[in-house]
Amino acid sequence: MSQKHTALSKIDALTQRTLTIFGIVSASFILLIAFFITIRGIIPFITDNNGAGAVNVWLFLTETVWLRGPTFVSSAYGVGFLIIQTLYLAFLSLFISFPVGVLTALFIAKIAPKRLASVLRSIVELMASIPSIVYGLVGVGLFLPWIHALARALGQQSAGGLGTLGVMIVLALMSLPTITAISEVSIRSVDQSLEHASLALGATPTQTRFKITLLAAKSGIFSSAILAIGRALGEATAVSLVAGNARSGPNFGLFNITSTLTSTMLEGMKETVGIDYDIRFSVGIILMIVILITNLILNTLKKKVGNVHA
Amino acid sequence: MRKKPWRQVILDGATYLATLLSVFALGMIFFYVIREGAHLLSFDLLRGDYHARGFVGLVEEETQGSFNLTGQQGENRYLVERLGLVLEQSFDLAGDGVIKVAYIDEASPLRRLTNQDPTSEQSFIGLETGAVLRRVSYVDHPTSLTSRGAASMARDMNDPDRALREVIFSTEGGGIRGSLITTLYLIFITLAIALPFGVLTAIYFNEFAPINRVTKAMRNFIETLTGVPSIIYGLLGITVFVPLTVRLTPAENANLIAGGLTLAVILLPVIIRTTEEALKVVSQDHRFASLALGANKTQTTFKVVLPQALPGILTATFLGIGRVIGESAALIFVLGAAIRDSVRIFEPSTSLAVHIWSMMTDEPANIALSSTIALIILLIVLTLNLAIKTTVWAFDWKGRRS
Structure with missing residues (x-):
């Protein structure tokens, strides 16, 4: 609408110009991030890293061990197993958080009386605002002993409970409010006439909720899952506390120790020079690419799913 | 005729169970943190x-x-x-x-x-x-x-x-004064940078920006920031903000200003979005009335529109404080995880969240004190949530009356 007004006064022109700068700077941060991390992250691949030799890109992407050889001497870093584990853990956590989250959303939107619904909504909001480090702490203090006991009961080895199952639970807890909140909004905005029609045709309320409402809201529900995956892929501190920081892999067993791209980036942050430090930026690039590709694939999938109307 | 009632019972049961589980999850977090940490809570600790x-x-x-x-x-x-x-x-x-x-x-x-x-x-x-x-x-x-x-x-x-x-x-150790002060510093520095920046950007997009492909792309760029994991912001902090602050300020190493700048970028999309939503609901009539009375666009924006968006800005502030208090990964990268007792703006130190991380990665981990700090963080988060609700409620109430 601003352009519709005739010539801006001098002061307005100045304001506009100043504000434009703010807009441009705000928009350029993402480019800044991409630029600087690429610059720093590419160093290990193109320099000889003080005698350690350049990191081989192909091996870096496919290797099953974080570092072969001694630190600062070897350049045989690899994140192949980390990529697989990161994706595995993120999707695994969805097995808990997705059903629980969507069903909770269904309850809040369609079953709960108004009062209860608003209380539950506040609970979900509160859960969403709990910092990840607190989830990590509860994971270590509460879940790890349980997991350890469970592993013992099943006759399995476990490193004090550290590993896949712990990460799965912590990530599920963290993404639960995201899934619930977004699914709830999309379930609530389903056209009521669809539901009325279903009920009028003789379907029970339960049938209507599961076969009509959830189906009609699937696009929003899918979006909530995409956001949850994105959050799970990038989560660092909570995961690093419960993962056990495996240095090789990939490990898939529920009681095996594991690691992710982010937890490895946090490992050994005390080093501030040399290749062992620079390599973290390379892992950062990989993390960004993994998140980007996952998002692209899931969004394409969502479009396909969303277009098919039952 | 009821068809397969057992199936419906299972489906309904699953729905109720899931909701119970969600509530139970939150209850469990609070229960655990209170059970482990409440006994250490004292003024001496702070x-x-x-x-x-x-x-x-x-x-x-x-x-x-x-x-x-x-x-x-x-x-x-x-x-x-x-x-x-x-x-x-x-x-x-x-x-x-x-x-x-x-x-x-x-x-x-x-x-x-x-x-x-x-x-x-x-x-x-x-x-x-x-x-x-x-x-x-x-x-x-x-x-x-x-x-x-x-x-x-x-x-x-x-x-x-x-x-x-x-x-x-x-002397007796184990207090958290240093981390508490650091957190307050970080909140202050971050908001001092992010609030004006975010609000002015929101004003630009909602009031001044032409609607074209360029501004659309700019909006998309800002929106993309929300999906970037915080650990990546940490990398931005050490490559850009730490060297920048070392050059421009007396700081010689990682410092709280660099930490605040990093957090400010993290907050930016949140503040922009929240403020813009508040600007959008300001009635167009108010703008026209102001312009018709001879005020220019700058005056209209800053004296008529912006004051009405104040509740939105307030909400953004509360959201921002919550984010600063909870942030850990980015700060570990920028400021490290060494706990300090004497906090200076031009030196690194830990926030409460990083304090927890630092103790949890120690051998042996101090779960009791970590839980106490987590309890403090949860209480602050709870208060902020209530503050946001109150702000929204008060704004709605005022809006309905006028």
């Missing part, structure tokens, strides 16, 4: 140093006396009449078992010990009430250790045959 300062004092002259300590008896308190001292089996701020000096007589010989620290200029040090006794050694007798308990230490010290040689003690 005020205290994290690192205990240790002292080694040599006992030069020992007056064999007998002090009158009546009235000092109590549970877990042990009297040392020979030295005018009362020991207490107690816990430090972090919940570790220690032996504290509960009382020391004015004339006690332990008030004046020769300082054994060669780097210190202080030649005499003294035990004071509240000090933590670590070890007491004697001439020709085995040393009294904390691990044997206060009763044993008091008995040894009271033994007239044992001549005291060295007293090793420290």
Whole structure:
């Protein structure tokens, strides 16, 4: 609408110009991030890293061990197993958080009386605002002993409970409010006439909720899952506390120790020079690419799913 | 005709169960943090140093006396009449078992010990009430250790045959003052940067920006920031903001300004979106009325539109504070995880969340104190949530009245 007004006064022109700068700077941060991390992250691949030799890109992407050889001497870093584990853990956590989250959303939107619904909504909001480090702490203090006991009961080895199952639970807890909140909004905005029609045709309320409402809201529900995956892929501190920081892999067993791209980036942050430090930026690039590709694939999938109307 | 009622029962049951599970999850978090951490919560914890300062004092002259300590008896308190001292089996701020000096007589010989620290200029040090006794050694007798308990230490010290040689003690550690102050600094620095920046950007997009492909792309770029994991912001912080602040300020290394700048970028999309939503609901009529009265666009925007968006800005502020308090990964990268007691803006230190991380990655992890800090964080988050609700509610109420 601003352009519709005739010539801006001098002061307005100045304001506009100043504000434009703010807009441009705000928009350029993402480019800044991409630029600087690429610059720093590419160093290990193109320099000889003080005698350690350049990191081989192909091996870096496919290797099953974080570092072969001694630190600062070897350049045989690899994140192949980390990529697989990161994706595995993120999707695994969805097995808990997705059903629980969507069903909770269904309850809040369609079953709960108004009062209860608003209380539950506040609970979900509160859960969403709990910092990840607190989830990590509860994971270590509460879940790890349980997991350890469970592993013992099943006759399995476990490193004090550290590993896949712990990460799965912590990530599920963290993404639960995201899934619930977004699914709830999309379930609530389903056209009521669809539901009325279903009920009028003789379907029970339960049938209507599961076969009509959830189906009609699937696009929003899918979006909530995409956001949850994105959050799970990038989560660092909570995961690093419960993962056990495996240095090789990939490990898939529920009681095996594991690691992710982010937890490895946090490992050994005390080093501030040399290749062992620079390599973290390379892992950062990989993390960004993994998140980007996952998002692209899931969004394409969502479009396909969303277009098919039952 | 009911068809397969059991199936519906299962589906309904699953829905109820899922909801219960969600509520249970939150309850469990609060329950755990309160159970593990509530007992350590105190004002001393908020005020205290994290690192205990240790002292080694040599006992030069020992007056064999007998002090009158009546009235000092109590549970877990042990009297040392020979030295005018009362020991207490107690816990430090972090919940570790220690032996504290509960009382020391004015004339006690332990008030004046020769300082054994060669780097210190202080030649005499003294035990004071509240000090933590670590070890007491004697001439020709085995040393009294904390691990044997206060009763044993008091008995040894009271033994007239044992001549005291060295007293090793420290201040009480485990407080979180440094991290608390750092968190406040970070909130202040971050908001001071992010709020004006975000609000002005929101004004630009909602009031001044033309709607075209370029501004659309700019909006998309800002929206993309929300999907970037915080650890990546940490990388941005060390590559851009730390060198920048080192060059422009007296800082020589990672510092709180760089941390605040990093957090400001994290907050930016949140503040822009929240403010813009508030700007959008400002009635178009108000803008036209202001313009019709002869105000120019700048005046209209800043004097008519912006004040009405204040609740949105307030909400953005609360959201921002919550984010700063909870942020850990980015800050670990920018500021490291070394806990400090004296906090300076041009030096690194830890926020409360990073304090937890630092203790949890220690061997052995201090879960009790971590839970206490988590409890403090949860209380703040709860308060912020209520504040946001109140803001929205008050705004709605005012909106309906006018």
